[in-house]
Amino acid sequence: MADDDNTALAAALRHCATTVEQALDNLLPEVEGTEARLAEAMRYSTLGGGKRLRAFLVMESAALFAVSLTCAARVAASVEMLHAYSLIHDDLPRMDDDDLRRGKPTSHKRFDEATAILAGDALQCRAFEILGEPDTHSDPLARCELVVALGAAAGARGMAGGQMIDMLAEARAHTNPLAGPEVIHLQALKTGKLIQYSAEAGAILGRAPQSQRHQLAAYGRDLGAAFQIADDLLDAEGTAEEIGKAAGKDAAAGKATMVRILGLDMARTHAEMVAKEAASHLDGFGPGADHLRALAAYVVSRRS
Amino acid sequence: MADDDNTALAAALRHCATTVEQALDNLLPEVEGTEARLAEAMRYSTLGGGKRLRAFLVMESAALFAVSLTCAARVAASVEMLHAYSLIHDDLPRMDDDDLRRGKPTSHKRFDEATAILAGDALQCRAFEILGEPDTHSDPLARCELVVALGAAAGARGMAGGQMIDMLAEARAHTNPLAGPEVIHLQALKTGKLIQYSAEAGAILGRAPQSQRHQLAAYGRDLGAAFQIADDLLDAEGTAEEIGKAAGKDAAAGKATMVRILGLDMARTHAEMVAKEAASHLDGFGPGADHLRALAAYVVSRRS
Numbered sequence: 060m061a062d063d064d065n066t067a068l069a070a071a072l073r074h075c076a077t078t079v080e081q082a083l084d085n086l087l088p089e090v091e092g093t094e095a096r097l098a099e100a101m102r103y104s105t106l107g108g109g110k111r112l113r114a115f116l117v118m119e120s121a122a123l124f125a126v127s128l129t130c131a132a133r134v135a136a137s138v139e140m141l142h143a144y145s146l147i148h149d150d151l152p153r154m155d156d157d158d159l160r161r162g163k164p165t166s167h168k169r170f171d172e173a174t175a176i177l178a179g180d181a182l183q184c185r186a187f188e189i190l191g192e193p194d195t196h197s198d199p200l201a202r203c204e205l206v207v208a209l210g211a212a213a214g215a216r217g218m219a220g221g222q223m224i225d226m227l228a229e230a231r232a233h234t235n236p237l238a239g240p241e242v243i244h245l246q247a248l249k250t251g252k253l254i255q256y257s258a259e260a261g262a263i264l265g266r267a268p269q270s271q272r273h274q275l276a277a278y279g280r281d282l283g284a285a286f287q288i289a290d291d292l293l294d295a296e297g298t299a300e301e302i303g304k305a306a307g308k309d310a311a312a313g314k315a316t317m318v319r320i321l322g323l324d325m326a327r328t329h330a331e332m333v334a335k336e337a338a339s340h341l342d343g344f345g346p347g348a349d350h351l352r353a354l355a356a357y358v359v360s361r362r363s
Numbered sequence: 364m365a366d367d368d369n370t371a372l373a374a375a376l377r378h379c380a381t382t383v384e385q386a387l388d389n390l391l392p393e394v395e396g397t398e399a400r401l402a403e404a405m406r407y408s409t410l411g412g413g414k415r416l417r418a419f420l421v422m423e424s425a426a427l428f429a430v431s432l433t434c435a436a437r438v439a440a441s442v443e444m445l446h447a448y449s450l451i452h453d454d455l456p457r458m459d460d461d462d463l464r465r466g467k468p469t470s471h472k473r474f475d476e477a478t479a480i481l482a483g484d485a486l487q488c489r490a491f492e493i494l495g496e497p498d499t500h501s502d503p504l505a506r507c508e509l510v511v512a513l514g515a516a517a518g519a520r521g522m523a524g525g526q527m528i529d530m531l532a533e534a535r536a537h538t539n540p541l542a543g544p545e546v547i548h549l550q551a552l553k554t555g556k557l558i559q560y561s562a563e564a565g566a567i568l569g570r571a572p573q574s575q576r577h578q579l580a581a582y583g584r585d586l587g588a589a590f591q592i593a594d595d596l597l598d599a600e601g602t603a604e605e606i607g608k609a610a611g612k613d614a615a616a617g618k619a620t621m622v623r624i625l626g627l628d629m630a631r632t633h634a635e636m637v638a639k640e641a642a643s644h645l646d647g648f649g650p651g652a653d654h655l656r657a658l659a660a661y662v663v664s665r666r667s
Contacts, residue, residue: 093548094524096531101519148484153476172457173530176480180452180487181523187491188514191507199503203495206510210492215405219485220398226477227400244397 068353072115075135078128079114080106082136086189088181100170100178101185105143108161112286113138115354116257120275123347124265130196134205134260137189141213142253144182147175149222183213196264204263212256221249225315232313242315246287247280254283258351274340278351281337286358288330291316293363295323330359372657376419379439382432383418384410386440390493392485404474404482405489409447412465416590416662417442420561423654424579428569434500438509438564441493445517446557448486451479453526487517500568508567516560525553529619536617546619550591551584558587562655578644582655585641590662592634595620597667599627631663638663 083105088098114135121131150157150165151172158168166175189195190205211217224245228237237245258279262272295318313319318326338355341348387409392402418439425435454461454469455476462472470479493499494509515521528549532541541549562583566576599622617623622630642659645652 088519093531093545094519094527094552097519097524097527144484148480151480154480174527176452176455176458177523177527177530180448180483181519183484183487184491184514184518184523187488188511188518191495191510191514193507199507202507202510203497203503206495206506207492210488210495214488214492215392215398215401215485219481219488220401223398223401223478223481226481227397241397248398 064349064353065357068350068357071119071350072111075115075118076111078118078132079111079135079139082132083139086133086136086185087140088185096170096174097177097181100166100174101140101143101182103169104147104160104166104178105140105182108163109139109142111135111139112354112358113142113254113257116254116279116282116351117260119348119350119354120258120261121264123261123271123275123344124267126261126264129194130264131261133189133192133195134264137186137195138209138253138257138260140182140189141186141209144179144186145213145218145222145253147179147182151175154222154226198266201263201266205260208256208259208263212252217248217252218250221245221247221252225249228315229313232315236313236319237315239317239320242317242320243284245315246284246317250287250290251280251283254286255279258282271343274343278337278340278355281333281340282355282358285330285334285337285355288317288326288333289359289361291318292323292326292330293361294318297363327359334359368653368657369661372654372661375423375654376415379419379422380415382422382436383415383439383443386436387443390437390440390489391444392489400474400478401481401485404470404478405444405486407473408451408464408470408482409444409486412467413443413446415439415443416658417446417558417561419658420558420583420586420655421564423652423658424562424565425568427565427575427579427648427651428571430565430568433498434568435565437493437496437499438568441490441499441509442513442557442561442564444486444493445490445513448483448490449517449522449526449557451483451486455479458526458530502570505567505570509564512560512563512567516556521552521556522554525549525551525556529553532619533617536619540617540623541619543621543624546621546624547588549619550588550621554591554594555584555587558590559583562586575647578647582641582644582659585637585644586659586662589634589638589641589659592621592630592637593663593665595622596627596630596634597665598622601667634663 087102087105090098117135117138118131146160147166149155150160151167157165159165166178187206190209191202196202213219228245255276259272259276262275317329321329334355338352341352391406391409394402421439421442422435450464451470453459454464455471461469463469470482491510494513495506500506517523532549559580563576563580566579621633625633638659642656645656
C-alpha cells in the first residue's frame with residue numbers, strides 16, 4: 060500500500076474515532092442515581108480506546124450511500140457497545156481470564172465480576188435499543204433490519220456461538236486441537252460475523268440494493284477473517300506493550316488459531332490473500348470505497 | 364376472588380404456558396453443529412418451567428386488541444427468553460449464587476459458568492432479534508417500538524440497573540440496609556420494569572391509543588410490585604418444595620425486601636393494596652380484561 064493511502068486512512072480512522080466517541084458519550088447512560096456504578100462500568104469499557112474498526116466500517120459503508128452522519132454514528136456507537144460487551148464477558152475469569160485490555164485493567168479487575176457481567180448485559184441491551192430508536196433512521200423497516208442483522212451476528216449462530224466453540228476448543232486444546240476448517244468456522248462466528256454486520260450496516264442504512272448489500276457483507280466477512288489472523292500473528296510476535304494485552308498468551312493456552320495450524324509465514328501469506336479477496340468485493344464501488352480498500356491492506360500490515 | 368375466577372384463570376395460565384412453550388421451541392436455536400452446547404443451555408433454562416407470568420401478560424393484553432395469536436406468542440416467547448437470561452445470570456456464583464431454580468440445577472451447575480454466561484447472552488440477543496423480525500408484526504414501527512420498550516425495561520435504567528442496586532445493597536446489608544423507598548425503587552427496576560413492559564407489549568402490538576397503553580403499563584407496574592412482595596413473602600414463609608428454590612435465603616442474606624422492612628403482616632396487607640391498585644387501572648377495559656383482573660388477585664394469594 061502506498062504511503063499516501065496509509066496517511067489518508069490513518070486520518071480517516073482518527074476522525075471516525077472522534078465521531079464515535081462523541082456518539083458513545085451521548086448514548087451511554089449518565090453516571091448518576093443509585094445504579095451509577097453500572098453506568099460507570101459501561102463507560103469504562105466503551106469510551107476512550109480501541110481501534111474502532113467496527114465503527115469505521117459502519118461509517119465508511121454508510122458514506123457510500125450518502126447516509127446522514129448522525130444516523131451512521133448511532134449505528135457505529137451501537138456496534139461498539141456490542142463489541143465492548145463481548146470483550147468484558149470474554150475477559151471474565153471463567154472465560155478467557157484476562158487482566159488487561161487496551162492497556163488498562165479489565166472490567167472485573169477494575170470493578171468486580173458481578174459488575175462486569177451486568178455492564179456487559181446492559182451494553183448489549185443498549186446496542187439493540189439504539190437501533191430501534193427513531194433517530195437511527197427515518198424508515199422503521201431499516202431499523203428493524205439492523206436489529207435482525209445484529210441479532211444474527213451476535214447470537215448463538217454468531218459471536219456467542221463462536222465463543223462457545225472457543226471455550227470447548229480450549230478444554231481439548233492439548234489432547235485434540237481443532238483442525239483448520241474448524242478454526243476458520245470458529246473465527247467466522249466469533250469475530251467475523253460482527254465485522255461482516257458492520258460493513259453491511261451502511262448498506263442497510265442506505266437502503267442499498269441487495270447486490271450491494273451482499274458485496275459489502277462479503278467484504279466484511281473476508282476482512283474479518285484477515286483481521287483475526289493478523290491479530291493472532293500480533294499475539295505470536297508482538298509484545299504486551301505493542302498490543303495492550305498479554306502477549307504470547309494464545310500459544311500458552313493452546314488457543315485455536317490459524318497461526319498454530321499454518322505457522323507464522325504461511326499464516327501471514329494467507330492473511331494477505333484473504334485481505335485481497337476482501338478488497339475484490341468492492342470492485343463495483345467507485346473511489347468512495349478507497350478507505351475500505353486501504354483498510355483491507357492495513358489490517359494485515361498493522362503492528363498493533 | 365371467587366373460585367370461578369380462579370378456575371378460569373388457572374385454565375388460561377395453563378393454555379398460555381402451552382402456547383408459549385411451543386413458540387419457544389420454534390424460536391430457540393436447534394441443538395446441532397459445533398456450538399450445540401450453547402443451544403442446549405439456552406433450551407435448558409427456557410423450556411419446560413416457570414409460571415410464564417410475563418408471557419401471559421403479553422398474550423392477555425394483546426387479546427384486548429384482537430392481535431393475532433402468532434404475533435402475540437412470538438412477543439411472549441421473546442420476553443420469556445429475556446427473563447430466562449436474567450435468571451441465569453442472577454444465579455451465577457458472583458451474583459446471587461443459587462444452585463436450584465424451578466426445582467432443577469441452575470445453568471452453571473448443570474453446565475458450567477462460561478456456558479451459563481454465554482447462554483444468557485445469546486438469549487438476550489435472540490429476544491431482541493425476534494422482535495425485529497417481520498413475523499412479529501406487519502408494521503415495522505410496531506416492531507421498533509417493542510425493541511425500544513424492551514431495551515428500556517431490561518437495561519441500565521431497568522432490570523440490569525435493579526440487579527446492580529441489589530448487589531450493592533447486599534454488600535452493605537448488615538451495616539447499612541436499604542430503607543423502604545430504596546427497596547421500592549430497586550424492585551421497580553429489577554422485576555417491575557419487565558412486567559410493566561409485558562403488559563404494555565399487547566398495546567404496542569394492537570396499535571392502541573396512548574391512553575390505553577399507559578393504563579396497561581400502570582397495571583403492569585403495580586402488578587410487578589405486588590408480585591415481588593408476594594414472592595418475598597413466599598420466601599419468608601415457604602418451603603423449598605413449594606417454591607422450587609432454597610427458602611429463607613433472602614433473610615439469611617439480609618436481602619432488601621419489603622418483608623424485612625414492614626414485617627410479614629404489613630407486607631401482606633401492602634401487597635394486597637398494590638394488587639387492587641393494579642386492577643383499578645383496568646377500569647376502562649371491558650370483560651376482556653377479566654383474566655388480568657383475576658391475575659392481580661392471584662399473584663398475592665398464590666402459594667408457589
